[in-house]
Amino acid sequence: MAITHILFWFLTALALVSALMVLLSKNPVYSVLWLVAVFFAISGHYILLNAQFLAIVNMIVYAGAIMVLFLFVIMLMNLDKETEPQKDIWMKIAGAVSGGCLLMVFVSLVKQATEMTGKEALLKTGTIGLIENLGKALFSDYVVPFEISSVLFLSAMVGAVVIGKK
Amino acid sequence: MNAIILSALCGVVMMFSGILLKNKSAIKYVAIAALLVLILGNFLQFYGVYTIDIDSKGLLAFDRTGLFFNTIIFVATLVYFILSGSDMERVGPDVAEYFALIFFVLCGVTVLTSFNGLLMFFIGIEILSIPLYILTGSDKKNLKSNEASLKYFLMGSFSTGILLMGITLIYGATGSFGLQSTTMKSAITGFSSAGILAPVGLVLLFISMCFKVSAAPFHFWAPDVYDGAPSVFTSFMATIVKAAGFFAFIKLFAAKSADFGPGPAWQLILYIIIVATLLIGNITAVFQQSVKRMLAYSSIAQAGFMLFALYSTNEFTKDGILLYTAAYSFATIGIFSILTKMEDYSLDGFNGLSKSQPVLAFTNTVFFLSLSGIPLTAGFFAKYYMLASAIKGGGSLSLVIIAVLFAAVSVYYYFKVIQAIYFKEGVAATNTPITSNFKVALIVLAAIIIILGIYPTALLGFYYF
Numbered sequence: 076m077a078i079t080h081i082l083f084w085f086l087t088a089l090a091l092v093s094a095l096m097v098l099l100s101k102n103p104v105y106s107v108l109w110l111v112a113v114f115f116a117i118s119g120h121y122i123l124l125n126a127q128f129l130a131i132v133n134m135i136v137y138a139g140a141i142m143v144l145f146l147f148v149i150m151l152m153n154l155d156k157e158t159e160p161q162k163d164i165w166m167k168i169a170g171a172v173s174g175g176c177l178l179m180v181f182v183s184l185v186k187q188a189t190e191m192t193g194k195e196a197l198l199k200t201g202t203i204g205l206i207e208n209l210g211k212a213l214f215s216d217y218v219v220p221f222e223i224s225s226v227l228f229l230s231a232m233v234g235a236v237v238i239g240k241k
Numbered sequence: 242m243n244a245i246i247l248s249a250l251c252g253v254v255m256m257f258s259g260i261l262l263k264n265k266s267a268i269k270y271v272a273i274a275a276l277l278v279l280i281l282g283n284f285l286q287f288y289g290v291y292t293i294d295i296d297s298k299g300l301l302a303f304d305r306t307g308l309f310f311n312t313i314i315f316v317a318t319l320v321y322f323i324l325s326g327s328d329m330e331r332v333g334p335d336v337a338e339y340f341a342l343i344f345f346v347l348c349g350v351t352v353l354t355s356f357n358g359l360l361m362f363f364i365g366i367e368i369l370s371i372p373l374y375i376l377t378g379s380d381k382k383n384l385k386s387n388e389a390s391l392k393y394f395l396m397g398s399f400s401t402g403i404l405l406m407g408i409t410l411i412y413g414a415t416g417s418f419g420l421q422s423t424t425m426k427s428a429i430t431g432f433s434s435a436g437i438l439a440p441v442g443l444v445l446l447f448i449s450m451c452f453k454v455s456a457a458p459f460h461f462w463a464p465d466v467y468d469g470a471p472s473v474f475t476s477f478m479a480t481i482v483k484a485a486g487f488f489a490f491i492k493l494f495a496a497k498s499a500d501f502g503p504g505p506a507w508q509l510i511l512y513i514i515i516v517a518t519l520l521i522g523n524i525t526a527v528f529q530q531s532v533k534r535m536l537a538y539s540s541i542a543q544a545g546f547m548l549f550a551l552y553s554t555n556e557f558t559k560d561g562i563l564l565y566t567a568a569y570s571f572a573t574i575g576i577f578s579i580l581t582k583m584e585d586y587s588l589d590g591f592n593g594l595s596k597s598q599p600v601l602a603f604t605n606t607v608f609f610l611s612l613s614g615i616p617l618t619a620g621f622f623a624k625y626y627m628l629a630s631a632i633k634g635g636g637s638l639s640l641v642i643i644a645v646l647f648a649a650v651s652v653y654y655y656f657k658v659i660q661a662i663y664f665k666e667g668v669a670a671t672n673t674p675i676t677s678n679f680k681v682a683l684i685v686l687a688a689i690i691i692i693l694g695i696y697p698t699a700l701l702g703f704y705y706f
Contacts, residue, residue, distance in 0.1 A: 180441060188437045190414055219297040220360050223352060226249045227368045230345035233256065234375030237338045 083123055090116035103149045107142060114138040126204025242293050242301070243282040244311050244351040251275040252344035259337025269326040272340040276322060279347070280315045283308060299419075300361050306559055307354035309704045310488050313563060314350050317481055317570040318343070323682050324578035328473045331673075332379050339379060339474075342372035346482060353489040358418040359408045362489065366404065366453065369485060370397050373478055377470040389469025396462045400452040407445030414438035420493070429494055431504040446493065447510070454486040456548060457517035460541050464525075467537035472586075475533070476577030479540040480570040487547045491562060495554040503551060511552045512640055518545035519647040526654050533586045535654060536576065539612065542651055543569055546644065549627040553634025560701055561626030567700055568619035568693060572611040575686050578679075579605050584670040591658055592667025598675060602662045604683040609655040611690045614648050619693035624648060 093112035100106045114137045121130035185191065202208055213221055258271045285292060287308045329339050349368030356362040374397065378390025408418075414436055415422045428439035448459065455463035467475045494503055503511060522542030529535035547569075550562040579601050583590050595602035611618035628641050662669075693700055 184410075184437055184441050190436055190438050216298050217300070217360070219295065219300050220364050223245065223348075223361075223368075224364055226252070226345055226348050227364065227371060229249075229252070230342060230368065230372045230375075233252075233338055233341055233345075234372060237333075237335050237342075237375055238378060238381070240335065 079123060082119070086116045086119040086123070104146065107145050107149060111138050111142045114142070121204070124204055125201050128206040128209055129204055242291065242295055242303070243286045244279060245348060245355070246293050247279045247282045248344050248348040248351055251279055252341045252348065255337050255341035255344055259335070262337070265330045265336050266327065268337050268340065269322065272326065273319065273322050275344070276315060276319050280312065280319065283311045283315060287312065300358055301355045302357035303355050305704065310354050310563060310566065311351055313567050314347070314481055314485060317567070317574060318347060320571060320686060321477060321481070321574045324574060324679065324686070325473045325476060325581060328578070328581045332471045332473060333381065339376065342376055343477065345372045350481070350485040353485050354492070356489070356492070358420060359411060360418040362493065363404065363408060365489065367401065369482060370401070373482060376474040376477070377466055379474065380471045385469040386471060389466045393462060393466045396452070400449045403445050404449035407442045407449065410438050410442030410445065414442065429503060429507070431506060450486070450490045450493070451514060454483055454490060454544050454547070455541050456514050456544050457521045457541065460518070460521065463541055464534060464537045467540065468531070468534045472533060472577055472581040475537070476574055479536070480573045483540065483544065484566040484570055487550065487562065488566070491550050491558070494551055495558070503554070508552060511548060512637070515545050515548045515552065515640060516643055518542070518548065519644060523647045523650045527650065529654070530588055531586050532580060532588060532591065532658060536573070539651065539654070540573070542647065543612070545647070546624060546627050549631050549644070552637065552640070553631050555630055555633050557626050557630035557633055561623070561630050563704060564619070564626055564697055564700060565623040568611060568623040568690070571686060571690055572608040572620060575608040575683060576605060576612070578683070582671045582673060582675065584672045588657060588661050589667065591661040591669055592665040594662040594669035597669055598671070600680045600683065601675065604687040605662060606659050607687040607690060609659055611694070613652045613655045617691060617694045619690045619697070621694055622697040
């Protein structure tokens with residue numbers, strides 16, 4: 076087993092355990108901190124796939140900026156056990172059933188998909204994730220969606236001003 | 242390409258007009274002028290004149306249906322601006338920004354009518370949704386509006402997550418964002434030979450799109466959001482945005498040729514969803530006391546009819562969805578423009594409208610008749626084309642019978658309003674004086690609906706020639 080395989084399995088286990096802990100933690104602040112761990116584990120996967128740019132952006136934007144904002148919001152809201160809404164037992168059962176159905180679909184998907192059997196992620200190889208190739212693809216083949224998404228961000232900015240202004 | 246770029250530019254122009262113009266009604270006229278330019282640009286492209294031509298590397302493909310749908314949407318927006326533009330001034334101080342956001346939504350619509358792959362499809366859906374979250378919450382002092390906005394945002398983001406997961410699985414199966422690959426085709430026409438990644442991905446896409454068009458089991462957000470949002474913006478969301486969602490939905494599943502549409506496995510799913518949507522939308526609408534909430538449920542019910550366009554794809558389908566969009570949008574925009582002028586949104590608020598405002602009463606009746614699909618109004622042929630396409634597709638007579646039964650149910654709750662207008666005593670108070678321009682616009686709109694009802698080829702003739 077090469078070092079990349081060991082790293083891969085370690086990061087996978089870390090991501091899954093942290094994701095579970097996000098749901099299972101009683102305290103929302105711990106949930107957010109576990110979520111940061113998930114993002115770091117996924118960034119590690121990106122590095123293994125030789126996609127450094129994606130890994131760094133994921134770390135800066137998600138684990139850094141967005142999660143810190145999350146943490147501030149949760150701290151300011153001062154959530155504790157008393158303010159937590161009590162959920163109906165039927166709601167919990169319905170949620171468990173529908174979530175279980177989705178889980179079943181995904182598990183059988185991973186088990187049966189012929190597209191995925193016997194294939195391995197491109198560890199250490201592949202150059203598409205390098206910043207040079209990514210930039211070239213973004214500004215040649217995908218330049219139209221790149222430019223059109225600016226409309227999306229502009230509308231989000233206008234919206235933020237409309238909502239935030241007195 | 243004309244329409245995509247022009248609509249984004251119009252949005253920017255509206256943003257600047259908010260700084261330069263202090264007079265609010267002047268902003269409305271700037272918006273109408275900008276929209277006319279947009280219609281002209283789209284019209285030129287429809288007849289093959291490309292003022293702006295960009296190589297999109299196969300990510301966008303413009304066809305006549307999409308461009309014609311753009312025209313219908315823009316004309317409906319023009320009607321909406323003329324009828325409801327002045328009501329926007331009463332929502333809040335940022336009128337220019339509201340218009341700008343509406344133009345950005347239109348940009349999303351134009352992307353959705355011309356996407357040629359899942360990447361542009363996703364961007365289009367997002368450009369369509371983000372401004373709506375803001376418009377829903379634009380009445381900042383109103384707690385219901387805030388709640389609706391937050392609810393819409395959370396549910397919408399969640400469904401976007403499902404959409405992205407679907408796109409990821411399809412990308413894994415086909416290795417591209419394109420819709421024309423054989424794997425995609427076999428996943429749509431029948432599950433068996435398509436492997437497993439692509440069908441599961443398509444199911445996730447399907448769920449997310451059902452959410453966006455508020456088809457039943459995914460409709461729970463719609464009544465609260467439509468009821469909580471300021472009425473002017475509910476009008477826009479329930480008509481133009483919904484129709485665009487349907488168009489993208491159909492384009493996704495019935496991509497190119499006429500013989501290529503959802504297979505038997507999909508038809509079973511669609512059958513269940515259509516019946517559930519019609520059932521929940523119509524039956525719940527019967528019990529509503531507020532006309533605005535009733536219209537929210539009725540828009541769910543209308544979504545059930547529009548889903549027929551997906552159920553079977555043949556030559557009736559395209560005509561049907563174009564006509565349905567026009568008929569449904571015009572009628573609903575008209576009803577909402579009258580509703581926003583009313584002091585009281587409940588059924589009793591309409592009592593005796595025929596005495597105090599005969600023009601409003603008459604046009605409102607025409608709009609409701611069109612929504613319920615009475616002959617001689619545009620709604621009749623819209624429903625006719627939808628049902629005809631299902632019969633022509635074959636083997637689904639039971640679905641058509643169910644749909645006709647629920648159309649009869651819808652007549653009941655639409656006529657409750659007409660009854661209140663004509664046969665009940667009361668003083669239907671309006672919150673603003675009704676101008677004669679508004680009345681003229683309503684009469685013109687009602688005339689268009691009746692002309693389309695007698696002579697539907699007036700609209701479709703443009704499409705074919």
